[in-house]
Amino acid sequence: MINYNEEDGLNSSYTYRLKQDRNGFIWIGSDNGLFRFDGKEFKQYGKNEGLKNVDIISCEPLPNGDIFILPFLNDFAYLKNSRVINLNINDYVKNQFSGSIPKIISNGNKLYLYGNGNPENIFIYENGKVRKIPILLNYRGREFETIKFDFRTNHLYLNQPQKGKILAYNMMTGKEKEIKINPGAIICEKDDLFVFENQGRIDIYQLANAYTIRKIHTYHTKEDVFYGTIDKNNKLWLNIQNGGVLYFDQPLQKSGKKLAEPFKILDEYVINNVLTDQDDNVWFNSRNSGVFFITKTLFANYIRSSVKDNSEYIKAIARDDNHIILGYNKSAGAIIDKTGKIRDINLNKNSKDENKSVYINDNVSIFGLANKIVIYDLLQNRSTELSYNLKTIFPYTRDSVLFCTARSLVLYHLKTGKTTTLLNERVYTALPYTKENLFLGNFSDLYKLNIRTGKKTLFLKGYYFTDLKRLRNNLYVGATNLNGIIIFNDKGIIRKIEKKEGLIDDQIKKIEIENKNTFWASTNSGISRIEFTGTKVLINNFTQTDGLPSNAVAGCVIRNDTVFIGTSKGLGIFSIKKLLTQEKFIHKKVIINSVTIKDHEYYHLNENLTGYTHHPITFNLSFPDYASQGKISYKYKVEGLDNVWQVSSSPKIIFNSIPPGKYLFRVYGLGYNGKQSYISSDLAFEIKPKFWQTWWFKLLLAAIAIVMLSAIINSYLQKKRNKKLEQFYHEKKIAELELQAIKAQINPHFIYNCLNSIKFLLLNEDYEEADNYLDLFSDLIRKTLYYSEKTFMPIEEEATYLSLYLDMEKLRWDEAFDYEIHVSENVSKSWVIPSLLIQPFVENAIKHGISALRNRKGHIMISFDHQDSTLCITIEDNGTGIKNESLTRKNSFGLKLSRKRIKTFQQLFETDISLEIINLSEQKRQGTQVKLYITPYENQNTNLHHR
Template sequence: MKQLFFTVLITLLIGQINAQYPYTQKFTFPAQLPTQVIYDMLSDNKGYIWVATDKGLFRFNGRAFVKIPFDNTSMQSVSYLQKDPEGNIWCMNFYKELFTIKNDTLRNYYFNDKRIVNESVIVNYVATKKHIWLASLENLYQIDKATGKTIKRIYSPEYLGITSIVKNGEEVVAYGAKGWIFKYPAEKVEWIKTPFKYNDIRMMSSGKYIYGAQIGKMRLPAFTVQKGRVKLTKPFNIPEDILVFHFASTSENEQWICTQTGAYLWNVETGNARLIFPNQSITDIVKDYQGNYWISTLDNGLFVCPSLNNKLYSINPGSGFDNLAKVTTINKDTVVVGSTKGLLTTFNIQNENKLHYKLPIATEIQFITYDSVDKVIFTNRGIINLQSPNPILVEDYGKSVIRDFRKNLIVASYNRTYVLNNPLGSHINETPDTTGIPLYSHYMKNNIFRPGLRIPVFRNARSTNILLSKTKKYFWIAYYDDLYRYCFSDSTFVVRKNNNQKLIARTLYETNDHYLLAGTSNEGLYVIQNDKVIKRFHVGNGLKSNNVKSIKERNGKIWVNTDESLQIIDLKSGIITNLLDEYGLGGLTVNDFSLHPEKLLLATTSGLVINDYRGKPVNEIINFPSIKALSNGLELSINSSLSADKNNISFFFDAIQYKSPTNLNYRYKLVGLDTAWKVLSYNIGTLNFYRLSPGNYDLKIQAYDINGIYESELKSFSFKVLRPFWQQWWFILLITGISLGIGYIFLKFWSKRLMLRQGLKERLFKSQLVAIRSQMNPHFIYNVLNTVQGLLYDNRKTEVGNLLGNFSDLMRKTLQSSDKQLQSLREEIENLTLYLELEKARFDKDFEYKIEINLQDDVADLIIPSMLLQPFAENAVKHGLMHKAGKKELTIKFIQSLDGLDVYIEDNGIGRKQSMQINQRNKNKPQSFATKAIAERIELFNRLYKLKIRHDVFDRFDELNNSTGTAIHLFIPKYDKERINL
């Protein structure tokens, strides 16, 4: 707490020679709490300290005060702090406005009822599970929390003047003027007259009882209320000139009286009240979960007492600042302390009696060494005993002394180390007894202090400490430039580091296992065995500082005091524990310490602090209330799922540590991302993770003390980042299903279409065979042969040859076209010309045909269905021209357009109407299937191709409406744009 608390509270009055109080530390304005005026405090279920001040409500976690904002208020000052059974925090300001905390904001609990609004004074309130009880001077209002501030009942005493109301669980007790008391629940809920009358009382709850007593300067008997039963107790024994403000309870057995001049620990049954925290206008006292006492004042801010077991004794109250340099335990009852001003005092820790020694003013006490054989104390100021304030001998013994087995005094001083004879003997100025000590003979010198005095001098060099071994066969002297070991059998050895560098010690100590411990001013602590350094403790492996002041041993553990802290070292494991932090003494500057059989004694800059050492801190657990997680401004619950596009998350956390807040650290690991633990400092309370990949995550986080004393439970917050919807199993399953469905439908459709197309192909080939059949039918062949016969009879051999040549060419081309569904327009015209030449030979001179071509492209580049046009020409000849008398004409025109080919087939025959009449009269004539073949063939092509063949048949008439023949328009699309493998 050194960074957190930096000054000491206790200011003792001159004349209070034997007064002792717990060690207490103060927060100063404006370093911590931004005000000195505190009205009320509260420690909640999570471990936070709540402070109600003239500047608002603050929440404290051991490291920082956080102000809680209002949603709406008439004034900032709040008081009357309390928590309801659900753990909700409530408070009230002095304008009758009630507040409760929701989402880290003070929400105004408005009272709309005019009866409450019109009350001139609101005395207090209590919040229970179901009700808000509001006490004015005149009325007690029972308000239903669940129904929104609706007044349920009003209980008014017979006499005006309700002075106090308090709760103990769901039990509510109020006190009114002239002895009226209200208890709820009860068999009959009403105000009851009691025989004891108080003008102005305050009540408090300890969790077991409700206590009540007169405030001010009256000392009437107190009373208790438990389960509706009222019992009087004795008045508290505080002087009548002290003004009582308030009462507080920190446990069932700790009740406090808060007064204008301090706080008293009050035994309610006996009335005994003992001043614990003096000299302040104290408004409240609370106790946190780690055992610290928090004391609020009306005008001097906030104080904290780590433990009532840490007693602070003022040894020299009349000398100003009580800065103690050394302390030594003599026996169970007696200790000796020395100050930086050279004052030396024997102090009895049982009865607190002191014996101040009459010493001239000098520099600070450098050492205190007790000789248990002669029962005297050696210091750098001389020799004293425990019974008389007058010293036995006033002498400057430098930095340190020891006594050899002949009771000679070996002195380590500022400029040399030497031996004096027994200062308690009859001849104190004579040469020391060196009999049987070869070492002394080796270092014997002449004329050191006075003529004729011969004493051993080991070195003419400044020394800082001297230590006699437990075997008493040798001793060590720490010089300014080296560490020497002297053996009485006359040997000297210089103890150095393993690299033969000098070891410059400041203090020396030998353990029960005969390890020499050498504390230095800048290199930490050296552990030496058999004159060799075997281990070193320093800042790098756990010491708070490399400047070692003093060393002790207890139960095999090494206690080391540095200029930063008092620590315990386990030599076997190397574990170092910070004792000052453990016992809430981290703010102390400890100059020296002593290990009493039952206590820890500390010589500090503020006096003598005595701790009742108990081996364990009050509470080793660090409260870690909760972790809050936010993503995109929304708070998350555990096991939440983040969408793939909102994969950023922030964690907010706050552990509560009062014993050693600046030693608090966090270790964390985001399982799913991190493989090793990471560390955060105490002043960091936020973790941010950005663009997390899809997967499951679990934040593991724990608060711990760097000294290994305290730790919290391991907190866990699990969540997941979802895959993008296209990677989700349901989407993959859906797409797979859809794909399979589409595939199945497509397969079915493709199969059906394939089968249909195959059927169409088969029908198309069949229609092609029909077309071939129509061109090669017996009747046509018979007609051609009959024409050939006629020409032979007429001896027209040349024409017969031409006819047979055309016929053979037509047959050949027809057979060649039988395996093609599409062919060039040139091939189709050639076939059509061959057919028409045969027909022309048949009709002899009466039949003429004409083929007109109007094309942009070459006839060889245009593609049309094979054998498509001949049936149209055949119908024109067979049904239109055959029965016409006179000249027969057939015209075929080919005109190319942007979309395809327009074909016009025109004849000057008898027309469709007359042709149908002739066909009806000649029913036995074999039916020509050319028309049917044309229609089917066009239908098949139109079903196979997107581009459609269109054909229309028109009757031609003259001016008199007589038939002049038939015209056929045939549109053939460009099949070269859409080829189908047929």
């Protein structure tokens, strides 16, 4: 029996009525709202969910999925898609139900509500609306107790217990018909069955036709019955005022058969209501102790067992041909005979010593307690005590047994009561395999012991055996504490059977032999039946879900086709054949309560379910397999996404970021012990793509990409064309600069002076000097024209050109100055520099510096040096020096031209050229110094190299 209370989520101790809906959910009315139980979780509907009144007496589940709620003060409401909807009809039904809840009967999605006494109207609820049919019966001077309204015949049945009759009233014709019986007070009714209580007598009536009611059963009781229920199997339950419930285990329609004595259940609790669910499990609503639950198999075992009223904590079990002996978790036990009669044996009322092992042989029973052994004579009701710290008892011969104790192995003779010590060591298990030889087990090893010689030999090392049994000739079964089951013969281990092969647990407590190929293994997790079929092993596991009173099994014994299983909650008695023919699957489906997509929860799952990739999807599940007692999980997969089955114990299955597509969600329920629902629950849904995931958007994106790529290519080509145009423009500009350079370097005044000098030499008939002058002049003009067409020229050629120019000027100025051109060793003469860049600065040195000298000879120094990766060209004269206003004057033709040429070169060739003009008089020297700095640069187009 399972008790659900506040610790399990049933946040109420006082519960009223129980109902079950079409999906199998259990609904519980309580003083703290309405609860829904799905086998794993309690869901509460109270004030926070919208109920105006949380004192809920009952509810009525409807075929359309709605739940009609009946509070104590008639604040009627109903649940639709898990949402509370209040009806607000209190004024409409005011004073109609005599301050109590109405009687209610259902017809599909239609409910009929009416008062318990002298009803004035019948209210019809359907799809959230209420209407009424007036009852035109004249109640004057008459007090009636309402029995029921039969919507099939439109008859209202009213009870007059004071006059001993029932009135049948036809709502359509107004006809009244008195049925003369003396029924007493109505207890409960269902369909055509009525149960009345009449002065200690329970009378059961059946409606034969609209106006004929006949008594079919009577039961006399001294119990004070205050309520009753006719369950789905038409069996009667009676609730007793002082505690407990009476159960009549036969259908009430069988009128020819006398009612058998009822079973009294839960007599320590006041039970308000009983529900037999769709699977024949039984639920009990208690007044102050929550809800009790018992599975179908366990209840059937309790009701139909030949052994009654045994729920003790069993620690040991054994049998002989006529008896079964039980040892309890205290100094007591019981003997069960073949008829099922229990004989309790109280060994010591004041002792809490538990039984370790028991044994029975005819009239001799042995209870092996923790600190002593009690030999109990069943005929003489006399006991004898032996002072041993017992571990186990093993049969040896017909007249003797072996005591395995904490200090020795002792042989006990049943007839004489004498003991013989065979070995002075701690022994846990023992089993004879020949007349003189035993297997002996201690805490860690198994030995062979020869009783005659006393020789002990190690046989199997590293196994703590808790039980040993002979399966057949030279084949033995050993139960171990941690290693499952060991199958061995006198030579060694043949095979092991462990949990990974299907055994319910690896910690085995006891072995019981069924036949030469089959045995049972008891554990704290249930019991396993192991059967050898050739070389294969067939294992069947049984737990509470199969009807065991508890999973903590101390041991079992077998008699014919019946297995008696001792557990911590009493003795379970089962037909082996029926156990083995139990369903391997659970005949239930997983309920998909709703699906939440993003923030919207869908309840109507026959609609098309759609979402988007970024929407999380949650499947809210239930698997109402109550026999599994909450040990429920789900096996699921999404076909189209992943074909691998997943298992989760959570009722919420969540998926995130599912790619667009159509999918099928499939889920099985898994009950306790791994049983699976017989069929999957399937739900199709679709994940739609966002607009950027659609084919048309991808096509548009591709078109945009093509357009953008085309634009980029066109832009690149346009830039390339513009660059060519710009290059053309710069080349044109260079040509212009070259012309300006020619004009600047070979100015008319210079040519005129040169020609006058030549004329003067010719007039003086100095033909030789005139000839030299003409040679220099022509050579200079030729080189100037040549280099003006070049963008760059080597330093070596620049030095040669400057030397030719300076020689020409020396002739012109009549040797008025000297000059030097020096190229440093750090400078390669093959390096190129902008052509004709230096000559204008040399011309300025002569024109503005040297020409003004009167009292000293002029000197011009030109040097090429390399400093810190920079080429430095210096033009220095010892002339009069340049004035500051000449430096800042914008219309200075020479400086303007030179700066313009430098800027043009920088723009065209990204060459860093800087100009520095220094007045040496500021340094207490004479003349002017011009410095040109050209940074290191390598350009594929110019071939300009500086290191």
